[in-house]
Each structure stands twice: as structure tokens, then as C-alpha cells.
Amino acid sequence: MAPPAGTRTETAAQAGTAAQQTPWTGHVHGSAGYGRVLAALACSGVATFAQLYSVQGLLPLMSSELGVSAAQASLSISAATMGLAFAVLPWSFVADRFGRVRTMGLALVLATAFGLLVPATPTFGMLLALRALEGAALGGVPALAIAYLTEEISTRHAAAAAGAYVAGTTLGGLFGRLLAGPVADLAGWRMGTLAVSACAAVAAVGFLLLAPAPRGFQPAAGGGFGAMLARLRPPLRSRPLLALYAQAFLLMGVFVSVYNYLGFRLEAPPYLFPATAVALLFLAYLAGTVSSRAVAGLAARFGRRSVLLASTAAMVAGLAVTMAAPLPLILAGLVVFTAGFFGAHSIASGWTGAIATTGRAQASSLYNLSYYSGSSVVGWSAGLVFQQFGWAALAGVLALLAALAAAAAVVLLPAGRPAGR
Numbered sequence: 001m002a003p004p005a006g007t008r009t010e011t012a013a014q015a016g017t018a019a020q021q022t023p024w025t026g027h028v029h030g031s032a033g034y035g036r037v038l039a040a041l042a043c044s045g046v047a048t049f050a051q052l053y054s055v056q057g058l059l060p061l062m063s064s065e066l067g068v069s070a071a072q073a074s075l076s077i078s079a080a081t082m083g084l085a086f087a088v089l090p091w092s093f094v095a096d097r098f099g100r101v102r103t104m105g106l107a108l109v110l111a112t113a114f115g116l117l118v119p120a121t122p123t124f125g126m127l128l129a130l131r132a133l134e135g136a137a138l139g140g141v142p143a144l145a146i147a148y149l150t151e152e153i154s155t156r157h158a159a160a161a162a163g164a165y166v167a168g169t170t171l172g173g174l175f176g177r178l179l180a181g182p183v184a185d186l187a188g189w190r191m192g193t194l195a196v197s198a199c200a201a202v203a204a205v206g207f208l209l210l211a212p213a214p215r216g217f218q219p220a221a222g223g224g225f226g227a228m229l230a231r232l233r234p235p236l237r238s239r240p241l242l243a244l245y246a247q248a249f250l251l252m253g254v255f256v257s258v259y260n261y262l263g264f265r266l267e268a269p270p271y272l273f274p275a276t277a278v279a280l281l282f283l284a285y286l287a288g289t290v291s292s293r294a295v296a297g298l299a300a301r302f303g304r305r306s307v308l309l310a311s312t313a314a315m316v317a318g319l320a321v322t323m324a325a326p327l328p329l330i331l332a333g334l335v336v337f338t339a340g341f342f343g344a345h346s347i348a349s350g351w352t353g354a355i356a357t358t359g360r361a362q363a364s365s366l367y368n369l370s371y372y373s374g375s376s377v378v379g380w381s382a383g384l385v386f387q388q389f390g391w392a393a394l395a396g397v398l399a400l401l402a403a404l405a406a407a408a409a410v411v412l413l414p415a416g417r418p419a420g421r
Contacts, residue, residue: 024215029157033212037152038161040211041145042168047108047203048141049169050176051115051134052080054196056259057177057279058189060267065189066124071383074260078376079128080135081256085372087139089232092147092365095140100148101211107140108204115197119190139368142169146364150353152214159296162350166292170342174285175199181279189275235363240355243412247308247348248371250405253378254315254398255341260379261386261394262322262334271327284334288342295343296350305413308347312406314340316399323395345371 027033055062055076063073095103114134121127145165153161176196184192235241263278265271291311299307314336321333349367356363378401386394 027152027212028154029160034153034157034161036210036212037149038164038168040207041149041165042171043203043206043210044104044108044141044145045165045169046172046175047112047200047207048138049172050179050196050203051111051200052084052138052176053077053173053259054176054180054193055131055189057181057263057282058184058192058275059260060263060278061184061189061275063264068124069383070261070264070387071380072124074380074383075128076131077256077260078380079131080138081372081379082376083132083135084139084142085135085369085376087136088142088365088368088372089362091140091144092362095144095147099214100144100151101214104141104144104148105204105208105211107137108200108207111137111141112197112201112204113137115200116194118197119194135372139372142368142371144364146349146353146367148214152212158353159299159350160293162353163293163296163346166342166346166349167289170285170288170292172203174282174289177279177282182276185275232362232366235356235366238355239412240414241352241363241366243408244348244352244355245366245370246408246412247344247405248367249374250378250401250408251312251315251341251344251348251374252371253374253382254319254401255338256375256379257382257394257398258319258322258334258337261383261391262330264386265391266327266330281331281334284331284338285342287335287339291339291343292346295346299347303415304347304351305409305415308344308409308413309406311340311343311347312402312409315344316340316402319395319399319402323392 027037059070059073059076062068062076063070066073091103091107111134114130114137118127118130118134121130146162149161149165150158176199179199180189180192180196183195259282262281263273266273266281267278295307295311318333318335318337318340321336322330324330324333349364352363352367382394382398385397
């Protein structure tokens, strides 16, 4: 006999309430939601990192046309990364109220609009201002991507998914540089950056269409500025997180410096590389695409800290090889260096999300603040060393910074095979 209508209604309501109260455990590997999250983040990586670093392979051309030095030309990178660094925390607070996907979508739209204006700038000062605005808008993507991924992907698969995301960012950065260089050789650096921004607009649309509705996000309560600052205290008091922020600042600074100034070394005698050939250097990013995914399995066997230190050692070894004069050795060293960096970055960024059980968006944002501050500060100041003393001196200084990052990891990060703690 069927229950009364009222009883059926109550039963349905109770079932709905129970479903709402069931905690979200995340999309699992192989599911449609898992694939859509990674595809959407891949699009966001293309839109973000293609634009952010598209001018890196064009710095010698910009230096010549605009009449600025190598260190000054590198400010077009530093302005964007510093804008991003200062914007990551504000974006994280916005996302705590309005959601990760909505905020990342807005950031991509704004960044693409600014990026399309960059080629029309008449002066170097205006170019830097627009690049800073573009970077500030882009801050809404890397600041939130790991937090979004951690909330929406099953904890069993989050480390592998983080590695896949970092691998996607390498492809995004590679795409922007490889596109900008040949176009710049044909039509100038302005058309090179315009082509990249147009492709980034397509990728931004892809993110908006692919990203599934968030299910693990819980809006943060209000409380004003004091409450926002309170969410910063846990990550700033965590010794392991502070160590990871040191990795981000130092290792990213080393990485960007190599790619900022190696093009200047190779476009000068005896190498005389054109812009297209300089852009091809970024094919070394493919080594990072592989290493950023491979380190997840290695970390499960040997522990995160051991793999982080091994990746840093690979960076230093590759950097040492680039000091040689033969071009094949320089390129081989660059590949090893790049693989080491992206392995270290994949471990450190994923570990940040795992450690931060509260204020996750803020913890990830502080990592990105450190990461892009290193890109800006070290990436610019290293140019002064290069201009004054040459490549060998620059490589020596960068190796010292990588050694400092390793020392911080040894002192402050737990050994063994931690489960994110």
C-alpha cells in the first residue's frame, strides 16, 4: 500500500536534506567532472601564462626598438608579475565570497582586455602600466586554481591533478612564446603580443564553457577587513608553509632570470640568434611538462621533501652546464634546469594546498605572492649582474639562491613521506 502523499513529500524532503548534508568528496580520476576541471584549468593556464610571459622571447627586439637596456626591457615582465603578486591576495578574498569559477572567469576577461591594448601603447612607460594592470587581472587565476582544484578533486587524486595543472601551465607559457617569436620576426613585437592575446581570448572562453559548477566551495562569512586578515594568520604562522613560500620566491626568481637573459646572450656574437630562434629555446618547457607530472609518483615513493631537493639539485646542475660555450651544451643544460624547476614547483604548490586546511585560498595566494615577487625582483635585479659581469657571474648568483632555497627546505620542511603535513 502506498504511503500518504504527505508522508511521501516528507520522505523526499528528508532525502534531499540528507543529500545536501553529505560532504562533497570530489571528482575522481576518470570521471567526466575530473576531466572538465582539468580541461578548464588547462584553458586558464593558456590564457594566463601565454599572456604573462609572451614578451620574454621578444626582449632583445623590444630593447632595440624602444632604446632601453636589457634590465629595463625585462621590466615588461617584472611589471606584469609584480602586478600579479600584489593582486593575488585581494582576488582570494573576492573568491571566498563569490566563488572560484566566477572570479577566475572575471580575471581572465579583464586580463585579455588589457592584453589586447598592450600592442597599441606609444611609450615604454605606458606599456609598463598596461602590463602591470594585465598582471593584476591575471592574479585571479593562479591565486585560485590550486584552491579550486583541491576543493573539487578527490583527495586521492589531488596531487596528480595538481601536477597535471602545472604541466598545463608549462604548455600555456610555451605556446605564448612560440607564437610571439615568429610573428615578431615577420611583423614586429607588437603584432607578436597581439596574436598571443587574441589566442588567450579564445582560451578564456574555453574556461568559461568547460569549468563545472563548483560543489566543494563554501562561501566565507563576512566580518570585514579584520576577518580577512585573520584568515592570513594560520599560513603565516606555519613553518612548512613559510619554507614553501621561500621555494616559490627563490626558485621562480632563478628560473625567470635564466629565460630573461639567455636570449640576450644568444642573440649576440658568436651565436646571433634571431627572435624565432630565441623563441625556440622555450621548447625546453616540454621537459617541465613531463617532470611536473612525474614527480607526483616519485614523491609518493620517496617523500615530497626528497623530490623537492632533487629537483633543486637538477636546476643547479643544468645551470652549471649552461656556462659552457658550445651551443648543444647550453641547450642541454637548459632542458635539465627547466625539468628541475617545474618538478620543484609542482611539489611545492601541491604541498601548499595539502598543508593548508584553513584559509586555503589565502595560503595558495601567499605562495603565488612569493612566486611572482621572486619573478619580479630577482628577474629584474639579475639583469644588473648580467649587464655588468656576464653570464658566468649571473649563473653563480642564481646557483647560490637555489642553494638558499634548499637550505630552507632542509630546515623547515618535514622529511619522510608526509600526508600533506
